[in-house]
Amino acid sequence: MIAPSRDDLIDFIYAEVRMLDEGRFGEWIDLWMPEGHYWMPLDYKQSDPVNVTSYLYEDNFMLRLRVERLKGERTFSQKPKSRCSHVIQRPFVDEYNPGANHYVTNTSMHYVETRLDEQQLLALSATHELTVFDGAIRIANKRVDLLNCDAAFGNIQLLP
Amino acid sequence: MPSYNVETACDLVQEHQVHRDVYTSLDVFQLEMKHVFRNTWIFIGHDSQTPNKGDYFTTQVADQPVIQVRHSDDEIHVLYNRCPHKGTKIAIDRQGNTGKFFRCPYHAWSFKTDGCLLAIPLKKGYQGTSLDQTENGRGMKAVGAIKNYRGFIFARLAETGISFEDFFGGSLSSIDNMVDRAPEGRMEVAGPPLRYMHKCNWKMLVENQTDTCHPMVAHESSAGTAVKLWGEMGNPEPRPAAMQIIAPFMSPYEFFEGIGIRTWPNGHGHTGVTGSIHTDYDSVPGYFDKMVSAYGETRAKEILDENRHNTVYFPNIMVKAPLGQLRNFIPMGPDKCLVESYVYRPVGAPDELVARSAMYNRMINAPTSMVGHDDLEVYERAQEGLMSNGLEWVNIQRLYEDDENFEVEAVENGTSERQMRNQFNAWVKFMHPERDTTTGLEGTE
Numbered sequence: 001m002i003a004p005s006r007d008d009l010i011d012f013i014y015a016e017v018r019m020l021d022e023g024r025f026g027e028w029i030d031l032w033m034p035e036g037h038y039w040m041p042l043d044y045k046q047s048d049p050v051n052v053t054s055y056l057y058e059d060n061f062m063l064r065l066r067v068e069r070l071k072g073e074r075t076f077s078q079k080p081k082s083r084c085s086h087v088i089q090r091p092f093v094d095e096y097n098p099g100a101n102h103y104v105t106n107t108s109m110h111y112v113e114t115r116l117d118e119q120q121l122l123a124l125s126a127t128h129e130l131t132v133f134d135g136a137i138r139i140a141n142k143r144v145d146l147l148n149c150d151a152a153f154g155n156i157q158l159l160p
Numbered sequence: 161m162p163s164y165n166v167e168t169a170c171d172l173v174q175e176h177q178v179h180r181d182v183y184t185s186l187d188v189f190q191l192e193m194k195h196v197f198r199n200t201w202i203f204i205g206h207d208s209q210t211p212n213k214g215d216y217f218t219t220q221v222a223d224q225p226v227i228q229v230r231h232s233d234d235e236i237h238v239l240y241n242r243c244p245h246k247g248t249k250i251a252i253d254r255q256g257n258t259g260k261f262f263r264c265p266y267h268a269w270s271f272k273t274d275g276c277l278l279a280i281p282l283k284k285g286y287q288g289t290s291l292d293q294t295e296n297g298r299g300m301k302a303v304g305a306i307k308n309y310r311g312f313i314f315a316r317l318a319e320t321g322i323s324f325e326d327f328f329g330g331s332l333s334s335i336d337n338m339v340d341r342a343p344e345g346r347m348e349v350a351g352p353p354l355r356y357m358h359k360c361n362w363k364m365l366v367e368n369q370t371d372t373c374h375p376m377v378a379h380e381s382s383a384g385t386a387v388k389l390w391g392e393m394g395n396p397e398p399r400p401a402a403m404q405i406i407a408p409f410m411s412p413y414e415f416f417e418g419i420g421i422r423t424w425p426n427g428h429g430h431t432g433v434t435g436s437i438h439t440d441y442d443s444v445p446g447y448f449d450k451m452v453s454a455y456g457e458t459r460a461k462e463i464l465d466e467n468r469h470n471t472v473y474f475p476n477i478m479v480k481a482p483l484g485q486l487r488n489f490i491p492m493g494p495d496k497c498l499v500e501s502y503v504y505r506p507v508g509a510p511d512e513l514v515a516r517s518a519m520y521n522r523m524i525n526a527p528t529s530m531v532g533h534d535d536l537e538v539y540e541r542a543q544e545g546l547m548s549n550g551l552e553w554v555n556i557q558r559l560y561e562d563d564e565n566f567e568v569e570a571v572e573n574g575t576s577e578r579q580m581r582n583q584f585n586a587w588v589k590f591m592h593p594e595r596d597t598t599t600g601l602e603g604t605e
Contacts, residue, residue: 040528043352051514052351053503053521055528061389061400062523068385069530075381077537150254152355152498153527155536 003098004137009130010091012137013107017086020159025067033131033138034060038159040144055146055156066159077157082115084158091128102140103130111160123147124160163187166195166592173584175564176557180546182587183361183554189494191591196475197222197317199590200426201327203477203488204228204238204306204313206504208348209255214273216262217255220498221317222476222491226303227251228313231273232260238303238315239275243267244296254352262300275300310339311347312486322426330569331428334471338481340463341513342506343454347484350514353500356527360539362476362491363583365499368535369470369478369487370431370579372416373558375409378538382530383409398442405516405523406531408437419469419574425567427474427586429579433571436469438482444512454508472579474586483517487525495543501525556580 004012019028040055049057058066069075088109095104104127111122129141144160162168164187172179172188182188202221205228209217216229218241225241227250241249243264250262250271261278263270270278277299280286291297303315307324312335314324325332339347358365368374375383386407390400420433432438451460471479476489484504492498503521505514524531546554559576566585572578 042354042522046351051505051511051518053354053501053518053526055354055522055526057519057522059401061386062402065382065386065389065402065406066530068389069381072381072385074384075534076378077533078381150352150355152357154357154359155533156528157533 004103004130004132006093006096008137009093009096009103009105012130013091013105013126013128014088016139017088017109021083021085023081023083025070029064029067031137031139032060032063033133033140036060036129036139036141038063038142038144040146040160042149044145044149055149056144077155080115082113082157084114084160085112086110086160087112094127101131103137104128105130109160113156113158115157118154120154120156122156122160126160161185161187164191166191170588170592173588174553175581176560177553177555178584180552180554182584183363183543184494184546186494189361189491192491192587193222193224195591196587197224197491199316199318199321199593200475200586201307201314201316201322201324202475203473203486204315206347206349206502207236207308207311207313208504210236212257214257214259215255216251216258216273218251218253220490220492221303221315224317225249226315229258229262229273236306236308236313237274238306238313239300240303242300243269244277244298244300245269250300271299275302310335327426328428328473329424329426331424331426331430331471331473334430334468334479334481337463337466337468338479338484338504339506340455341451341481341484341509343450343508345454346507347504348507350503350505350518353488353502354521354526356499356501356525356532356536358497358499358536358539359495360497360536360543361494362489362497364539364542365489365497366472366474366476366478366583367556367580368539369472370421370429371577372419372421372431372575373413374538375416375437376412378534379406379409379531381534383407386410401519402523404441405520408440409531411437413575416574420571421574421576421579422569422571423566423579423582424569425586426589427566427583428472429582430468430471431574431579432467432469433574436467436482438469438480439467441482441516444510444516446510447513450508450510472583474583475590480520483520484513485517485521499525556584 038058039049042054086109088107091105091107094106107126124144124146127143130137131140169188169191172182205217210230213230213232216227218227227239227241229237231237248266261270268281272278303317304319305316307314383406386402390403419435421431422433423429467482478487484506486502488500490498501521503517556577566582
């Protein structure tokens, strides 16, 4: 791929959430650059992912573990499995820099996760740092800010 | 479900089993709030959460809303968070600075930061009334007693009762070890706590802290899968962070048997007497040198060689000394418990220590944690399963011995459920002081 168009970047975000909604986690893992982190801050406008607690700051091993665990026979909290649905706004392309192979999108979404009789709705914004590698768009880093990050939650088992 | 008073509630606890109503009954829950959480010393917060005069922090002692506030004399006070006039909560946000006084948003009654009444608008309306002779006329009510122990603030709601030192006794050695691990001998809170809502009884969470027979079962899906994935990669070094933090949960029964459990009087106890799942962490460059400078080599080694796992401070917190963590299990109802998990920065130590603690917190204690998911799943299944009338008793008999004496410190096989029995022994003791003449507690019935 030469430089992706803005529409390519936007289509990528739609395709990513569709993979998550359809439970195609193996494909989803392959979207990631190996050194990327999935960050879900705990605090509103948190700037430090390392020296204070977050919900998630997962490296590639943790993301693979998360996906592998979902398949396990003894994954008790996933008997039965959770399902999720993302309803997303058209992503903003906040940075478009083919020279540096660096792109940033910002996407507002409503994320619904359900299991048994429970269903929860999270409003959030996702910031993707994207790059082109091996001819395809890849996630270099992803940050998910929950609108109600300071609320007490029960289990959030899948990934927004 | 039958109704209970303190007498019949205490009958729900036997030496080797407890009746399921201790987890499910609203009556029993209300009795716990009225007695156990009133007569014991309850964790409030850390003094670094309110570093400046007028800083406050709101929290709960079980179902009681309270404020931790730093007064003009620099002392920390703990006040009930309600206006003595009509009951409005005085402080609503989780933390802030109120200046020299609190002001109720309803009728502008104002109070000094030690709770004393400062002013009431249009005060002549109370002339000739007896407001100044009522308890409400004095201001915001303070809790019965407070203690700042090495930065950790505890309160006893009851005006009289067991002293802080008598209540915690030898168990304070775990807080000591946590704070001693800071070269400057003090901790600072590192960000807000994770807040994780559990639809189960608070005691299930406290019991689980010293339950060493569940990690390799309940957490096989995360810890076992981590070991498998790393193996498939050819066990590369340096190992992924998850291999330090999560993989030790797969340690075999023999490991947990060997590390031991210590119990202290009044329901306190810890796992990991001779070592723990926290022993095998990578060393942090520069840290040991800072400890040696602060304490000398012998003492520094002594501090760092103590690697306790979970220390339960009865009734409802757990401290991880080697990681600088505290979990607060706040009862919200018989089937609802809010867990707040804090990370503290050991002052004077390299940042890598607090970074590891923050990592542990999000990998294990977060609503998004794979480990937390399976814990919550089994608690909630237990809360639902206990409604079954097929069996009414919960067994806590592993390595039970006749005539166990909880008034003396003991070290046992690390898979013993002795600490759970110790907690229930203390539960009865502080639920019903009249049953026990050693506590000197006020009768609250």
